[in-house]
Amino acid sequence: MKFLSTSIVIGTIILSFSLEAAQWETLPEIAPEPKDNPTSKEKVELGKMLFFDPRFSSTGTVSCFSCHNVMEGGDDHRSVSIGVHGKKGGRNAPTVWNSAFHLSQFWDGRAATLEEQAKGPVVNPVEMGMNDLDGALKRLKSIPGYKVYFDNIFGEGESITVDNAAKAVAAYERTLITPNSPYDLYVKGDKKAMNEQQVRGMETFAAKGCAACHSGPAFNGVTKGVTSGVFMKFPTFADNEYVKKYKLIDDLGRYESTKKEADKHMWRVPTLRNVTYTAPYLHNGAVKTLEETVKVMAKSQLNMDLEEKEVEDIVAFLGALTGKFPEQIMPHLPPTPGDLLE
Amino acid sequence: MKFLSTSIVIGTIILSFSLEAAQWETLPEIAPEPKDNPTSKEKVELGKMLFFDPRFSSTGTVSCFSCHNVMEGGDDHRSVSIGVHGKKGGRNAPTVWNSAFHLSQFWDGRAATLEEQAKGPVVNPVEMGMNDLDGALKRLKSIPGYKVYFDNIFGEGESITVDNAAKAVAAYERTLITPNSPYDLYVKGDKKAMNEQQVRGMETFAAKGCAACHSGPAFNGVTKGVTSGVFMKFPTFADNEYVKKYKLIDDLGRYESTKKEADKHMWRVPTLRNVTYTAPYLHNGAVKTLEETVKVMAKSQLNMDLEEKEVEDIVAFLGALTGKFPEQIMPHLPPTPGDLLE
Numbered sequence: 314m315k316f317l318s319t320s321i322v323i324g325t326i327i328l329s330f331s332l333e334a335a336q337w338e339t340l341p342e343i344a345p346e347p348k349d350n351p352t353s354k355e356k357v358e359l360g361k362m363l364f365f366d367p368r369f370s371s372t373g374t375v376s377c378f379s380c381h382n383v384m385e386g387g388d389d390h391r392s393v394s395i396g397v398h399g400k401k402g403g404r405n406a407p408t409v410w411n412s413a414f415h416l417s418q419f420w421d422g423r424a425a426t427l428e429e430q431a432k433g434p435v436v437n438p439v440e441m442g443m444n445d446l447d448g449a450l451k452r453l454k455s456i457p458g459y460k461v462y463f464d465n466i467f468g469e470g471e472s473i474t475v476d477n478a479a480k481a482v483a484a485y486e487r488t489l490i491t492p493n494s495p496y497d498l499y500v501k502g503d504k505k506a507m508n509e510q511q512v513r514g515m516e517t518f519a520a521k522g523c524a525a526c527h528s529g530p531a532f533n534g535v536t537k538g539v540t541s542g543v544f545m546k547f548p549t550f551a552d553n554e555y556v557k558k559y560k561l562i563d564d565l566g567r568y569e570s571t572k573k574e575a576d577k578h579m580w581r582v583p584t585l586r587n588v589t590y591t592a593p594y595l596h597n598g599a600v601k602t603l604e605e606t607v608k609v610m611a612k613s614q615l616n617m618d619l620e621e622k623e624v625e626d627i628v629a630f631l632g633a634l635t636g637k638f639p640e641q642i643m644p645h646l647p648p649t650p651g652d653l654l655e
Numbered sequence: 656m657k658f659l660s661t662s663i664v665i666g667t668i669i670l671s672f673s674l675e676a677a678q679w680e681t682l683p684e685i686a687p688e689p690k691d692n693p694t695s696k697e698k699v700e701l702g703k704m705l706f707f708d709p710r711f712s713s714t715g716t717v718s719c720f721s722c723h724n725v726m727e728g729g730d731d732h733r734s735v736s737i738g739v740h741g742k743k744g745g746r747n748a749p750t751v752w753n754s755a756f757h758l759s760q761f762w763d764g765r766a767a768t769l770e771e772q773a774k775g776p777v778v779n780p781v782e783m784g785m786n787d788l789d790g791a792l793k794r795l796k797s798i799p800g801y802k803v804y805f806d807n808i809f810g811e812g813e814s815i816t817v818d819n820a821a822k823a824v825a826a827y828e829r830t831l832i833t834p835n836s837p838y839d840l841y842v843k844g845d846k847k848a849m850n851e852q853q854v855r856g857m858e859t860f861a862a863k864g865c866a867a868c869h870s871g872p873a874f875n876g877v878t879k880g881v882t883s884g885v886f887m888k889f890p891t892f893a894d895n896e897y898v899k900k901y902k903l904i905d906d907l908g909r910y911e912s913t914k915k916e917a918d919k920h921m922w923r924v925p926t927l928r929n930v931t932y933t934a935p936y937l938h939n940g941a942v943k944t945l946e947e948t949v950k951v952m953a954k955s956q957l958n959m960d961l962e963e964k965e966v967e968d969i970v971a972f973l974g975a976l977t978g979k980f981p982e983q984i985m986p987h988l989p990p991t992p993g994d995l996l997e
Contacts, residue, residue: 365726366726367724367731368732372733372741373732374731374733379716382709382988383985384707384708384985384987384988386990386991389715389716390710391716391996392996395714399714399739399741399742400741590990590991592990592992592993593994594993600993601993601994640984641985643725643982643983644726645980646724646727648931648932649932649934650934650944651934651935651943651945652944654734
């Protein structure tokens with residue numbers, strides 16, 4: 314179950330894997346929290362309210378939940394998302410489940426933390442479409458019922474701020490984790506938790522090199538000792554039919570935000586947790602099935618044509634990464650003053 | 656606390672109130688259910704899944720929940736709703752809370768039952784925008800995870816039908832009731848449940864004639880002996896500044912669906928339960944505050960100018976109609992096949 318020691322250099326990024334570091338890891342039952350935003354029950358509850366509240370979008374119709382449906386796979390089952398006024402985004406919504414285990418957020422990792430990420434979509438014209446964060450803050454302040462929650466958590470006075478709202482949303486997101494998948498149970502010792510095909514798929518997944526990038530508890534390259542976002546070039550091998558068919562090089566990835574040559578086609582390694590819940594796939598949502606995605610990845614990252622049976626086995630293994638979704642009680646949002654959307 | 660015996664004839668509708676019928680009534684803790692759709696725990700759970708599932712809209716972005724936000728007042732805090740592609744509807748979203756206590760659905764009562772209502776928005780081009788119910792059914796059938804729920808409730812075989820889906824949604828909606836408001840507790844005998852102003856407002860509400868239409872447990876005219884939807888002409892007195900300012904006669908109401916002259920400007924009497932949660936107000940959502948709405952209604956239905964203090968008292972009383980929103984666990988929706996939205 315261990316994979317070979319390997320070292321991959323792509324652009325300016327070096328990923329090293331030793332036998333030890335590459336062991337199968339299980340998902341913790343609690344996500345790590347930053348020192349300046351400790352998790353509390355009250356903060357999580359407020360964050361959940363804000364996450365589900367569509368009133369911080371220009372039309373009052375789009376919330377975090379709209380594209381990160383935590384009643385499903387934490388995404389929106391669309392190739393690219395739809396925001397206010399029916400506007401389409403340019404990339405596939407990444408799942409919010411287990412996003413706490415990423416060391417950078419968004420497909421291009423342009424936000425380092427969940428707190429920073431939370432502010433982005435609010436002012437994105439094709440997402441929540443507010444003119445600026447001040448506008449969102451004004452909305453928040455004009456719903457009287459929120460004040461008591463902010464005061465309770467952040468202290469009375471100027472408790473309602475953009476940063477505090479983002480902290481609450483991030484705290485909620487840190488509870489969106491799905492431990493105890495069949496894979497986790499298997500690794501912990503329950504050898505019946507995965508079936509034969511899944512075990513075979515797990516071995517193939519490692520043997521073929523998928524785990525070179527998709528390592529660590531969240532299968533996103535974040536393992537012990539890794540302290541910042543893990544990026545890879547995709548496609549690494551661009552001269553194949555899939556790349557053309559699915560237009561995989563049209564989007565320049567991390568370069569679009571950094572404008573650094575070395576960041577062209579660099580992408581954050583996405584988690585594979587609950588991946589059977591997040592079709593369609595890849596940064597542009599162009600690939601509809603997991604089977605096809607496995608083939609695309611093998612060809613474009615490992616320059617490899619997998620056999621049909623290998624693909625099926627890997628897909629079966631990926632199915633074992635669906636964890637236990639925590640039971641969540643719906644938040645109850647404070648009432649709307651009639652002139653909120655003016 | 657009883658109001659005068661009165662008889663109102665509007666169009667073809669006759670509403671009679673006797674002293675007995677007009678007594679203050681409390682909201683039952685269980686909603687009535689039709690014989691052909693008995694409520695069960697499993698059916699409610701499936702209905703909740705369907706209610707929250709946006710995959711039965713053309714874009715995959717709009718669910719029942721989008722406009723009937725049960726985390727708020729059961730509506731969408733907008734003057735008129737926004738459906739697929741950012742399209743705007745023509746009327747204000749009525750609250751889904753306590754809709755089980757209506758004897759007709761929609762503002763114009765064009766659906767007699769919740770089951771019938773549930774099918775409407777799916778194929779409304781400015782709401783969920785599916786071409787036809789068959790298209791929605793095809794979507795539903797193509798999500799493999801739903802089958803087991805339908806089979807379990809409706810029997811194996813052709814369990815997935817539009818009618819069964821509508822039955823499940825209606826069964827869920829029958830659980831969306833908010834009993835035990837301060838008003839209910841007061842009427843049941845807890846004289847401290849409402850404050851002095853609310854009690855004064857309650858008396859003013861009855862004395863001025865508001866309760867002539869807004870009677871019964873849901874304050875929607877449905878009282879003992881009433882067996883079909885209760886409609887009233889609005890505005891009854893149309894020659895006032897409010898009617899002009901808020902364009903209250905532009906929409907012909909029930910006439911728009913029946914094309915009967917007698918139905919011009921006839922509207923179903925809406926519930927006043929949780930009305931402080933459902934701004935903005937009236938069929939076109941043109942009136943932003945409850946204070947102004949009370950003035951509009953008094954002038955347009957009773958040809959009466961209320962004193963400021965009377966308005967404040969009535970609004971305080973209406974605040975006592977906010978009930979206990981039941982705790983709800985989020986549903987967990989089955990995964991999406993990648994080609995669902997094609």
